[in-house]
Amino acid sequence: MSIIKKIKPRFWDHYDASGASMQPFSFRRKWKLIVILTSVVALIPLLVMTLIDFQLTKRAIESEIHVNMIRTVSNTWQAISSSLTQRKAALDFIARDNSYENLNQAERLSGILKSLQEGLGGFEDIGVVDARGHVQAYTGPYDLKGANVYSDKCFQSVIKKGFYIKDMHGEAETAPHLVMATKHVLQDGSFFVLRSGLDNNLMNNMISRLDIGRADDAFIVSNEGVLQTPSRSHGGIYDKISLPIPEPVSGTKTMEAMAQDGTPVLVGYAHIPDTSLILMMVKPKSEIMAMWYKPRMKLVGLLVLSIAVILLAVLGSATYLVQRIHDADQKRVAALHQVEYSNKLASLGRLASGVAHEINNPLAIINQKTGLIKDLFTMHQRYASDEKLMGLVKGVLSSVERAGSITGQLLNFARHLDTDIERFDLGEMVGDLMGLLEKEAEFRRIEISLKMPGEKIVLESDRGNIQQICLNLINNAFAAMEQGGQLDIKVAVNTPQQITIVIADNGHGIPPADLKRVFEPFFSTRAGHKGTGLGLSITYGLVKEIGGDIAVESKLGEGTRFIVTLPMKVSPDRQQNT
Template sequence: MSMNVFSRWLARFLPEDQYGIDDVSGINKRYKKFRTNLLTTMLTISLLPAIITAAIGYFQYRDLLQTTEREQLLWNLEGAQKTMQALINELHSSIEFIVREDRCDEILDQDTLDGMLIRLKLKYNGFVDLGVIDSRGIQLTYSGPYKLKGYNYRVQEWFEHVRGRGFYISNVFLGYRNIPHFVIAVSKKRPDSEDHWVLRATINADTLQEFISTINTKASDDIFLVSRTGKLQTSSRYFGNAMEYCPICETSSHLHEIFKLERGMGDVLQVSAPLENTPWMLVLVKEKYIHQAAWFSFRKRLLLIFLGCSATCLVISYSLANMLTNRIRETDEKRQSLLTEAEHSNKLASIGRLAAGVAHEINNPLAIIDQKSGLMQDLLGLTEEFKYKEKFYTSIAGIQNSVGRCKAITHRLLGFARRMDVILEEIKLNELIQEVLNFLEKEAMYNRIRMELGFQADLPTIYCDRGQLQQIFLNIINNAIDAIGKDGLIAISTRLQGNDVLVRIKDSGPGIPPNILQHIFDPFFTTKAPGKGTGLGLSITYGLVKKLGGEITVSSEVGKGATFEIRLPVKPDKSAERDNNERNQSINR
């Protein structure tokens, strides 16, 4: 069942048999369709594995880069988190050093507090002011650029937080000064009572930006601090300046969360981690791996390799498709040629049998005429001289010459019917063609047909049959004259090509249509008017060329004339030469 399906598919795939089809354009379309189908099939078979392999490599490498990118980004986040935490802890330690429990009364002194602020500014330029606040929320002592002594912080949210936990860092806010800053507050218990006191330090938000800048790394494209509610504490490359709202950052409440952000510049990877004892999240953002040099380089190489493979497959498939199509076409043409030649041979055999019968019937009377004329010549030699004796001799010689000519004609006619002996001799082909042209010179002049000769001067002599060569060229040139009619040109050229001599005869006639061209060597096939041709000339010519070991081909375009090419071996094959030598030896004996 499967074999039958495959056979039917193969029959539709291969071009149809062209034997007996005269439509050349239809044949060309069938082979063009076959070439296209074959090329499509070969490209599909060759490119499909390449496409699958490229797709697998693409996605596998993408996943590998994505995993590596995430691991690298998380590793950088941990390092940045530790650095930032150390800086914050250092700020905390600096404040803790000031607020030892035994220094409450000391720092209430204005000069002492001013000195502490100066020392802190020397270490961290971002410190703005210091204030000591009692348990009622009233600022007892203040060191800074503003008049905040006596200010009551009782209702501030941060005041309750610092009293409850002992340490507090606020989010960045504008406050009284309308400048972004944040507060660090530390609460301590007085040693002589149960009351608490608070040291409040105000620091510009630029300090955080400086901290972030010190840990900025090429491993990430953006690093910033954000509050738990999504408000930026430092500037961000992608989301704006400090105090602006970051819509996607408020969800970053767990360590090592990875987000994919759909933005105009493409997807990005974001990781975040909380900073201990602060309300802040440290966030690292990196443009996704597709924006990295490794990914670009891989895609470029993969594309180049795929295009290279595709181009190679295309060239090889196209070459193979053309080669296979041409081979199949050549095989079909050879098969058609063999079938045509077989059909041609059958026709020639039938005509040969008819020609043989006619030749034998003519040879019998000719033999009698030849015999009687010889007897008459002998008897005439025995008689005495008389007035018309020489005239009788001349007449008898004319009879014998005519008989010889008739024998030669019947000999050629029998040659069409059966293989006759080829008499090999050295022949100068250029001179032989000139002899044939001399014979047709008057007819060509009468029809105003010009002969253009292009003979190779050093053309070697060939071993061939003179009479049969004369008949070959006589038939072809005579047909060219008939085809031209009046006012035309016949170009004849000879040249050596390998071990063969090539004779090309081109006329300026009307040309031969393709449907007639393939039947031109068929017996009795003629396009001449009834009574003006038998259709045997080119058939006999074809048979003679084959018998001499040569090849004859014809090409033509309608309106551009026809060209006959006769290829003859310089020397016959050994078997023909041996037969000829044996025949000559038998004649000599």
């Protein structure tokens, strides 16, 4: 119960009798309403944005996987296509560079094969076939010389197209390999075909170097679905895959399909030019979802954390707000009394101003008449030599001066909240102030250093306030240098709209613990009853009243430095408020 009491707000069990419809005003009900409405307003956009971000992130990951797959397939497709194109160009060059008779020579053909194997690699054999399909010359590991391939699909295709690459075939007498053939027309109109078998490892090596996941698969398949390279999950060479064979298209594409075991997969593919071969890359959709799992968990975790932070912020803000309202309600009567008290002070100020003006008028007359009487007395030796009579006249004049000083203080009190805006020369005002303090500084053995800018500084502000600010700070510096010292006053123009007045002394300084409290009312660092603690507080209020700022820097034993920043012109808003 003690813990509940400690955390329970003060307004929880408080009801105000001023509720609407003659019902008690419940702060608890207001708190609940604020919490519910704020939570709904804050959480609904968060949930909507999270759902949108959820979908966008998922699409972005899927898109990235698609792009990576297309890039991998496209790069491999380009490498294979480039390799086949190089070997096709080599066969074309050999057919043009050598006569038909030279190619039929076994030694010449053997040298050509050796050069191809050393230069490009990947060639297993090479042979020359005449127009009737007879293999006239052959160099390689198989016994093909004298064979007739006229009815072979590769031979018929090369006659029609001029060039043909046959997918791998597995005759008993040959190992699996591709067959590349090119047609060359002779000058008499006849032709011959230069054919060569390509090593199967040529494409296997390119695919095996692919950086793919453990569950991914990459292979080359014919347009009939027969594997041309080994596959991780679809069998070996000559096995038929269960995946659908895409129609011939240009470029690299992707499609979604179902594997033989019913697993959804993403397939990237590209048709190899001038062949019936298709490069395919397969990635299970489960791998895609696995890549999406970690961002999804982060997103859910962020959502839970965000909801928790929002709810804590809503509960804390609602509690703080309602507590402030409750405290303000509790202080309502006290505030009304304070307003009444302030009105009384304002009335007192107006009364003081009126009394001072009313007293000043007869004082002026008394001062003039007494002065006239003194002048008349001094004109007659009889009265001028009467010390008692002249002493009475001087007493009257002294009392009038004292009464004038009191009424002046009353007027200053009445005008404390009034601001008189005028244009004046700051240098002239500071000069007048220095003339006023010169004698006191000599008496206290204090040297004053004044630094003013070369140009004239004209302010549009309250001259009396600024003069009072400077005077208060200088008097404060004088009090800190009881044994004499150095007072530096520097005026600088920061910007066309702002000036700075720095007043620094080398007095005893202010302790760090007291430095933050120097502008508090009734706080004084002077020993005994030498100060009321209001001087710097009043100075702070005067600075803020005309839109300025004041700061203090001090070190014990080294002195204190006050920096006053003032605007060149009081803002219209402050003029209207004065």
